[in-house]
Amino acid sequence: MVYPYLVAALVTILAHHIQNSAEKGPPTAEMHIFKQLIADLDAMVLAGDNADLEGKRNLCKCLLSAFEARQNAYAIGGVTGCIAVTS
Amino acid sequence: MQTSEHSPPVSAWVDSLRHEVEAGPHPQLPDFDPFDIESFLPDNDGLFADDLGALSTGDSSHGSSTFDPSLQVPLDGIYSSANFQEDAAFLQAAQFGTGPTEDVNLPPPPMVTSPTSDWYLPPPELGTTLLAEFLTDLNTAYPLYQPHVIADHLRTCYAGLPDDSAIAWTSAYIVFGMAHHMRGMSAAGASHNMEMAQYYLARAYSTLDTLLAAPPSLGQVQCLVGIALLIIASPSGHKKTAGQFVSTALRVIRSLANEGKKINPTAQELSDGAQQRRVFWICFTNDISLSILSNTQPTHQLQDVANCSDFVADELGALTATEGTWRAHIFWLFTRIALLQTEAIDQVLSRKTCNTTSLDLSAATTIVLARLQAFHEQHHIFHLCAVQLEQILYPADICHCVALEAYYFGTVYRLHAFMAIDMNSETNPFELDGLIRMSKMKQHKTYLEARRLLSLLPVAPRGNVALYW
Numbered sequence: 251m252v253y254p255y256l257v258a259a260l261v262t263i264l265a266h267h268i269q270n271s272a273e274k275g276p277p278t279a280e281m282h283i284f285k286q287l288i289a290d291l292d293a294m295v296l297a298g299d300n301a302d303l304e305g306k307r308n309l310c311k312c313l314l315s316a317f318e319a320r321q322n323a324y325a326i327g328g329v330t331g332c333i334a335v336t337s
Numbered sequence: 338m339q340t341s342e343h344s345p346p347v348s349a350w351v352d353s354l355r356h357e358v359e360a361g362p363h364p365q366l367p368d369f370d371p372f373d374i375e376s377f378l379p380d381n382d383g384l385f386a387d388d389l390g391a392l393s394t395g396d397s398s399h400g401s402s403t404f405d406p407s408l409q410v411p412l413d414g415i416y417s418s419a420n421f422q423e424d425a426a427f428l429q430a431a432q433f434g435t436g437p438t439e440d441v442n443l444p445p446p447p448m449v450t451s452p453t454s455d456w457y458l459p460p461p462e463l464g465t466t467l468l469a470e471f472l473t474d475l476n477t478a479y480p481l482y483q484p485h486v487i488a489d490h491l492r493t494c495y496a497g498l499p500d501d502s503a504i505a506w507t508s509a510y511i512v513f514g515m516a517h518h519m520r521g522m523s524a525a526g527a528s529h530n531m532e533m534a535q536y537y538l539a540r541a542y543s544t545l546d547t548l549l550a551a552p553p554s555l556g557q558v559q560c561l562v563g564i565a566l567l568i569i570a571s572p573s574g575h576k577k578t579a580g581q582f583v584s585t586a587l588r589v590i591r592s593l594a595n596e597g598k599k600i601n602p603t604a605q606e607l608s609d610g611a612q613q614r615r616v617f618w619i620c621f622t623n624d625i626s627l628s629i630l631s632n633t634q635p636t637h638q639l640q641d642v643a644n645c646s647d648f649v650a651d652e653l654g655a656l657t658a659t660e661g662t663w664r665a666h667i668f669w670l671f672t673r674i675a676l677l678q679t680e681a682i683d684q685v686l687s688r689k690t691c692n693t694t695s696l697d698l699s700a701a702t703t704i705v706l707a708r709l710q711a712f713h714e715q716h717h718i719f720h721l722c723a724v725q726l727e728q729i730l731y732p733a734d735i736c737h738c739v740a741l742e743a744y745y746f747g748t749v750y751r752l753h754a755f756m757a758i759d760m761n762s763e764t765n766p767f768e769l770d771g772l773i774r775m776s777k778m779k780q781h782k783t784y785l786e787a788r789r790l791l792s793l794l795p796v797a798p799r800g801n802v803a804l805y806w
Contacts, residue, residue: 251569251630251805252739252740252743254767255790256791259786259788259790260787261772262775262781262784266784269778270779280791280792283792290799290801293801294572294806298572302768306769309769309772309773313776
């Protein structure tokens, strides 16, 4: 039962980059791992009746979207500071 | 192991589990019929009939008295396949283990119960293959059974013995279920294997009335923790039940260990004692990891197992490289990290620390984190990248490495989260609310550990598989 650890790890990494967007973002290969992990969580949500997992999957998706939005904004020379994460 | 003077008798815990099982949700049988033999062989060309024939066309002089004639399947003119003869020999082979097998009244070839029976066994060739896969892919790293003992259990079942052999039948279901989980994580994995594992979990559950009424024994403990492993590996939303199974198993085996001490043990008793210790540690590691995840008190404190630290790594519980001499005593590593997790709970996260000053809690956290870091730096397996693991290890063994790394990350993350969330151990950073709180933190001290854990995923089985659940 490692998915709770994997979710915690993904939240840790994405939150770090969201909150510290001036730092260089993760390389493409790592981004692929993150997206694949979310796809894995999608597959698990489909396979089991597990509301808890679904909520965590949604949080990961929300964080990934926030991170990508943050990266895009930073790339065009915009936003600094923190953003709030809700789910 | 020390015992608490005022702890309830172990029978009370077993009764409690029985009531929990009666009142709680039961795993459902999947919506398919495993007795539909067509499902095993899509291109049924008679091979399965050969296998089935082998079940009742053997030498009747070998223990056929144990067979219930009503369960015999008439198979005139059908003879044992060559493959089955090999499988039957495999089930009887001395190489299965070091224990005595010659005094076991072997009833080859085995006998399957009729399809109308409540008991189901796969065809013997499949059963033998599943057993071999269980022993190779899981039991090697996680030595739940001595090979010759589980082989004996399967012989008992294939001999068609009645339902009162609950330990043998439950053990067989556990082995088949876990083997299907391992298959589901192989390159040829399919959702069918998850369903079959779910089927065997439901079957194992159906034995619980008899199993829990049996006197405490190592076999009973193996069944309880085995069912817990099947629950943990399944998509079930009722994982908390697994903790009750593990906790009860741990109490029973601790009781057995205290009762079974002898001054001059025989070689057999020493061997059984060694297996008892392995099973104790399997119970213990699962109990602690579930406690870390669910933020509940573990069954034992560190002081209860302080004198168990002499547990040594042996041949059972080691991963070996596909080539060369490299090996890692993965089971021993699981026990070491479980002790560190116990230390984290005892010194930092436990309710008994509520009166400890912030300064002392901070110091205790720093000490445990330093010990965790030293543990991680000390062992070579933690220094191998995903590509190296893939090159060195068999695919099934990578699962154990990912699980070990996950336990390490989880413990470090739990301690840092405790410090970050105002030293409030009631907030569980693995639950959604705790994750949201953690996501708003500016500083993430487990960033590197998190990257290391996720970096292993590309070479591991993923998605709807036992490892992830």
